[in-house]
Amino acid sequence: MRRLCQRNPALDVVLLLCSVSFLAPSSVSSISVMTPPELHASRGETVTLSCTFTSTSRPTSKMTVDWSYRPQSGGPPQTFFHFSSSSFPPLEGQFMGRIKWQGSPARGEASISLINATLKDNGTYTCSVRNPPDVHGSPNSHTVLSVTPKAPSVRFSDVAVLLAFILLPSAVITLILIGRMLCPKKQRNQSKGYRSPIEVTEGEEYGIHPPAGKAKKTSCCDLYLMVQYRTLLHQTIQSMNN
Template structure:
């Protein structure tokens, strides 16, 4: 009796250990969290995920929208083997599938942005048996013009500095080239002048000798 109880306790402990070692069935969602786009343009709402389970036909993706000024949550897009666009509402004929589940990408494209598209877009992925996990969120701000970030200005400054360095190098190379060319022309002129000068001196010597002979 005691031996059976010990065996059961051992099996129970082993089961608990295996459960602890087994990965939690949860899908991890990755989004840009905050996005800014110009009114009237198109924008890609990027959403990627990771899952312990291999991607299969059981995968489902649900996109919803919460307006910034409040109101009920609205359906945006659904994917299960094939994409399902909204048949009515603000997103009708304005949203298309732009993902690739095999690459863990479930992004969508939103066309012709409007100011009332401001709000939070949620991306939920279920990949059985991984069905739990947090929902990804993207806070979209539709603006008249895009405000440039500090990173943009830093990149612009670095790019300008690099361009200036290239221009300086080109100027230095050109200056050296023209200097060498000018020196070569001067040297050539000197070489041409010397034979003429020597010939003139020889002629003067000959005249001088001739005059001495006459005297």
Template sequence: MTDLVHRIWALLVLGGMFGPGVRHVTGIDIYTPKEVEALNGTNVKLKCTFSSSHPVSVTSVSVSWNFRPLSSGKDEPVFYYQDVPYPPTEGRFKGHAVWSGDIMKRDVSITLHEVPPTFNGTYICQVRNPPDVHGSNGEIILKVVNKASFSEIAILAAAGGAACALILVLLGIAVAVKYYKRKGRSPDIEMHPPEDMWKDSTVCYPEEAVRLTVKKKKDSKFR
């Protein structure tokens, strides 16, 4: 009996703890690609979006971008946003990181300009929208390469091949049309002689020659 009372009491206490008046803390969800590849010296966009169960405004959301080098070590600040963008004023990302997001669209992306190989590493996107302050961060691995990957080369090759094929098809159609036009003219010429030929009164056709011969024979009989 005593054990039963203790269990009921414990349930009542737990019910009171999680009953009305207690605010449940919800997490914020962040979405990023796992890996991004960029050519040395080009610009690359680091895409980061989020969702929050609380209303979003330009003044309520804060964003932090940090960089972790391949050799591990200490994280470096890349970009910060709160009310307005705060690009870096020193360090390796000075003059390279710019804001590309839109808070009201839940987009907190940034763009890195003219990326060098020293930008290889992991970029961490952290978003806070109080009271939504809990949740995992987004992480992107950036690979700066000196030439396009095989997939990019394959895409370019496929595009070039398609263009060549289209040109060949158009040339083939043009040659076929020209050939059939010429072929269609020759029987027309045979069936319809030139006007100067059939209008000439001196031309005698075989049918007319027969008629003339018969007429001459009849004339001689009557004589």
């Protein structure tokens, strides 16, 4: 009778270990979520908030993804995006109409895109993934987004105006000089260029003056310069309109 009441210490240790291992969460059933620590973007760009996860269980319809945002100025995080079998983008607030789902649960992707980033979007973004029964491990990951003003760039219209006011006059002068070189004016005959005061032409002695010369006709060189000028002016105006 006394022998039956005695307890084996080794048996007690085994029973205790079994109890602890049964009650403790399994280290095999765990999930791990990963995001880049920092992201940088310029104002107006579309930035991808990357989030990947690994799970020991295959993603099912019970898997959920939540994205929350905490402003740079501080304050509690606010959930603005939810995924559960389908995406639920924000219907109000600063992210309304600017969030696009880029995830693929079968490939371990839970990323989203932020369209038209602004300076107000600076802050900390948290990606949370739940895939029952994998609820332990590291289901959350944080990334800090920094949006900076976009560097000023020269617009095409400014370049067109600059070309119109600087290059156009230079081109016109160049065309005129080329035209004069290609089409020189006829020089007057030196014998007729100078007349002695005592020289009298026929008819002048009787007070009769020769008929006035006809209006000067437009030469081919003048037409060439006019065509080149109009073509250059038309191209400049068209480039400014575009």
